[in-house]
Amino acid sequence: MKAIRIHKFGPTEDVLQYEDVPVPEPKAGEILIKVEAASLNRADLGLRKGTYRISADALPLIAGREFAGTVEKLGAGVNEYQIGQRVVAYPSLGGYAEYAVAKTSEVRPVPQGVTSAHAAATPTVFLTAWFGLLTDGNLKAGEWLLVQGGSSGVGNAAIQIAKHLGAKVVTTSGSEEKCRRLRQLGADVTIDVSENDFLPEVMRVTNNRGVDVVLEMIGGDVYQKSLQALAPGGRLFSIGGAFGAIPDSPPALSDDRKATRFSITNYLKAKPDDFKQLDEILKLVQEKKFQVVIGKSFPLAETRAAQRYLEGREHFGKVILTM
Numbered sequence: 001m002k003a004i005r006i007h008k009f010g011p012t013e014d015v016l017q018y019e020d021v022p023v024p025e026p027k028a029g030e031i032l033i034k035v036e037a038a039s040l041n042r043a044d045l046g047l048r049k050g051t052y053r054i055s056a057d058a059l060p061l062i063a064g065r066e067f068a069g070t071v072e073k074l075g076a077g078v079n080e081y082q083i084g085q086r087v088v089a090y091p092s093l094g095g096y097a098e099y100a101v102a103k104t105s106e107v108r109p110v111p112q113g114v115t116s117a118h119a120a121a122t123p124t125v126f127l128t129a130w131f132g133l134l135t136d137g138n139l140k141a142g143e144w145l146l147v148q149g150g151s152s153g154v155g156n157a158a159i160q161i162a163k164h165l166g167a168k169v170v171t172t173s174g175s176e177e178k179c180r181r182l183r184q185l186g187a188d189v190t191i192d193v194s195e196n197d198f199l200p201e202v203m204r205v206t207n208n209r210g211v212d213v214v215l216e217m218i219g220g221d222v223y224q225k226s227l228q229a230l231a232p233g234g235r236l237f238s239i240g241g242a243f244g245a246i247p248d249s250p251p252a253l254s255d256d257r258k259a260t261r262f263s264i265t266n267y268l269k270a271k272p273d274d275f276k277q278l279d280e281i282l283k284l285v286q287e288k289k290f291q292v293v294i295g296k297s298f299p300l301a302e303t304r305a306a307q308r309y310l311e312g313r314e315h316f317g318k319v320i321l322t323m
């Protein structure tokens with residue numbers, strides 16, 4: 001089969017090698033999946049660079065934390081899936097390939113009418129937004145949420161989940177065109193950060209009170225200023241610093257405000273059964289209540305171009321590989 005392998009870590013996408021490798025064999029409790037689509041995530045860039053939860057002992061490796069396709073072969077003891085069934089998998093590695101294996105606990109069925117591309121693009125961003133907003137964020141109907149980086153995959157998901165929960169959403173993005181699309185997704189207020197400082201705008205739309213919850217993923221100055229956007233009792237949760245540093249330990253804040261860090265990987269490690277929440281999310285996708293936005297698709301052979309595209313700031317929503 002064809003796959004994209006990394007033999008050495010590197011700062012640019014040149015280390016991604018398109019090559020022939022043996023089809024993996026499913027072990028007991030695993031499924032072999034014929035991959036139709038795999039989704040790119042910013043974490044894949046860290047993996048390629050050797051900075052994200054990986055050591056050199058794991059090389060050579062196939063990246064790709066999530067993918068969708070059809071069941072090709074069942075490992076010993078697997079009886080809850082059938083050959084030919086459409087599934088989505090979230091095993092954290094292996095998806096940049098024509099075939100990949102996953103444990104049954106990392107696999108869910110794909111409902112009719114949901115494409116493999118949409119299914120592959122769902123787990124990381126929707127589960128992060130869902131559990132981040134409901135646990136650390138504790139977001140409730142009627143509250144204001146600020147989503148930094150609304151055009152990102154997680155941002156797109158968070159806006160829709162927040163509206164589904166009955167909250168009000170203000171979000172930031174780097175262009176007016178992206179802001180227009182974010183309003184179409186349901187954002188109540190958008191701020192084009194290429195034109196405006198977000199903090200005075202957030203204070204203006206909330207009548208100087210600030211927001212109840214911030215979903216932060218940019219880091220640096222944006223993180224620091226987002227703390228100032230919190231109303232008394234407000235909760236900021238950071239999921240990463242895509243473009244700047246975030247403090248190792250969140251700062252202590254006044255007036256019952258709270259800052260935390262949220263990781264979907266750590267969350268699901270502690271509560272593996274919550275992965276099944278994906279069924280409800282995919283049902284909402286099937287019912288067209290949630291939109292999985294695919295910014296651009298690339299064939300597997302062009303994964304280098306796909307990562308370059310993700311690393312730039314052009315995309316809106318998810319970047320996908322098709323096999």
Ligand SMILES: NC(=O)c1ccc[n+]([C@@H]2O[C@H](COP(=O)([O-])OP(=O)(O)OC[C@H]3O[C@@H](n4cnc5c(N)ncnc54)[C@H](OP(=O)(O)O)[C@@H]3O)[C@@H](O)[C@H]2O)c1
Pocket residue numbers: 041042043124125128148149150151152153154155172173174175178193217218222238239240241242243262263264265310313314315317
């Ligand atoms: N902790 C977790 O569990 C978890 C899970 C998933 C993802 N993440 C992290 O969350 C982040 C987003 O992931 P993703 O894959 O959804 O991202 P992504 O699609 O790569 O998008 C990142 C977006 O950030 C926006 N941005 C950059 N600078 C900005 C600024 N100064 N102000 C506002 N927006 C800015 C850009 O949009 P514009 O061009 O519109 O500005 C860019 O499209 C990454 O850091 C990722 O590693 C964490």
